[in-house]
């Protein structure tokens with residue numbers, strides 16, 4: 001019940017409709033119990049004494065009962081449907097909002113397919129139960145009370161005899177619930193895993209095909225599918241065991257009633273009408289008891305689903321704004337960044353040493369900071385900390401002297417433009433992709449940003465230009481084209497701080513050089529963090545920091561670093577030592593003849 005209490009906020013505001021729907025069903029069921037009484041009157045008061053004049057009135061009464069009953073059934077269906085759908089709507093919104101709030105760390109381990117199944121199948125389970133299943137379960141309880149009360153008024157000894165079976169039925173139903181709940185829990189988890197497989201396979205289809213790993217992927221899928229099938233087989237076994245048992249017990253009481261009741265009619269201590277009414281009522285009570293299995297089924301399914309939804313909804317948010325966080329005045333922000341002895345270790349990687357250790361940096365507004373280092377050396381971690389993707393473990397980071405943990409998260413991130421290593425584009429038009437961070441941007445602003453990112457040219461060559469839909473639903477773009485759109489997206493806002501995390505790696509040097517010139521122009525007086533593996537990208541930075549396994553091993557300008565032994569000089573030698581003139585080549589002459597990696 002804790003689970004439904006946990007979800008109360010999502011359905012309790014419609015409690016009127018909920019109880020209305022329950023009452024509608026209860027009244028409809030109670031009216032159903034009138035039929036056996038009408039039958040009793042027909043037999044005992046009309047057929048046996050031969051007084052047929054009341055039959056028409058009785059028939060009219062039966063028809064009226066049918067009409068009123070249908071009306072109440074409609075109330076139950078209509079209101080129940082409303083409660084269920086409103087609940088599902090609210091839950092979907094709440095889950096989606098929660099997904100927006102959750103920090104980067106949550107997504108480090110979350111699986112897309114699993115989350116998708118929570119937002120679809122699990123919500124559907126809850127919708128069905130709260131909308132209908134709950135009323136039906138309650139109705140079964142009410143039917144037992146009403147039905148047996150009415151039976152008591154007809155003949156209490158016979159009623160008592162049939163009642164003996166009820167505790168047995170209750171016991172079996174509880175055992176059934178206990179057995180079926182874990183099965184449903186593992187079915188829900190198996191659905192999640194199956195969805196993850198399919199989703200990952202579709203996302204990674206190019207990798208799968210290029211490595212010819214289709215058979216392996218099929219094997220992986222089949223494994224999950226076997227698991228899913230086996231779970232369903234266990235479910236079928238539980239059903240197979242309990243359903244006949246429930247039906248048997250329920251029918252034992254009907255048989256006992258017919259035996260003892262029939263004997264008493266022959267004896268003359270019970271009227272035929274009473275026996276017909278009693279067996280009719282017992283039939284009405286037994287029918288929903290038979291479906292008790294289905295109802296418990298719905299209850300346990302939705303309990304398992306509710307557990308998974310609450311797990312998501314109650315997930316703590318690692319990085320969030322505090323109540324007294326400062327909202328920055330956009331115009332007043334300078335962009336002076338300081339890292340003071342900043343260290344960080346990924347929570348999900350206890351096995352690894354800190355990803356960043358004692359990181360120190362003073363980047364005055366207007367400076368360009370370069371970060372160089374081998375893969376996994378901590379470059380992306382450093383800029384991720386600035387974005388508050390994660391909060392520093394030790395030390396601090398300040399923006400214009402204010403600890404960024406005291407700044408409202410949205411307000412901080414608004415100051416930062418970032419181009420990630422992998423450029424993600426939404427499946428919408430190029431125009432909307434570029435203006436993602438500034439939805440009210442004018443077409444002129446969008447085109448200007450695209451020009452600065454060297455993207456305007458190729459966009460215009462596309463059949464629909466800026467209206468071309470890209471991403472999953474649209475055109476495929478090359479890695480370099482995607483990067484340029486991502487750069488345009490970051491530049492459009494003219495952020496106070498720009499982070500380019502290996503953002504030009506897929507571009508040829510000529511295009512990269514042009515983008516760099518544009519970035520310098522747009523970002524004059526603003527702060528730029530440039531992560532790159534190419535010396536040519538970093539050499540004009542005011543300070544270059546060389547990282548190795550989270551430690552800063554060198555720092556200084558290009559001119560200083562090429563004069564001292566170390567990783568920077570080694571990288572420089574590998575890339576340019578035999579042709580140092582190439583470094584200046586693109587500065588002077590952008591028509592390109594040195595190193596060219598034409599992939600954009």
Ligand SMILES: Nc1ncnc2c1ncn2[C@@H]1O[C@H](COP(=O)(O)OP(=O)(O)OP(=O)(O)O)[C@@H](O)[C@H]1O
Nearest residue numbers: 108346349355373374375376377378379380381382
């Ligand atoms: N989300 C994450 N969860 C756990 N560990 C992570 C995560 N991101 C990075 N790491 C680990 O932290 C360390 C630093 O990674 P980081 O991404 O900062 O390196 P990098 O210098 O940017 O590398 P690259 O040049 O390959 O992008 C690595 O050991 C990496 O495995």
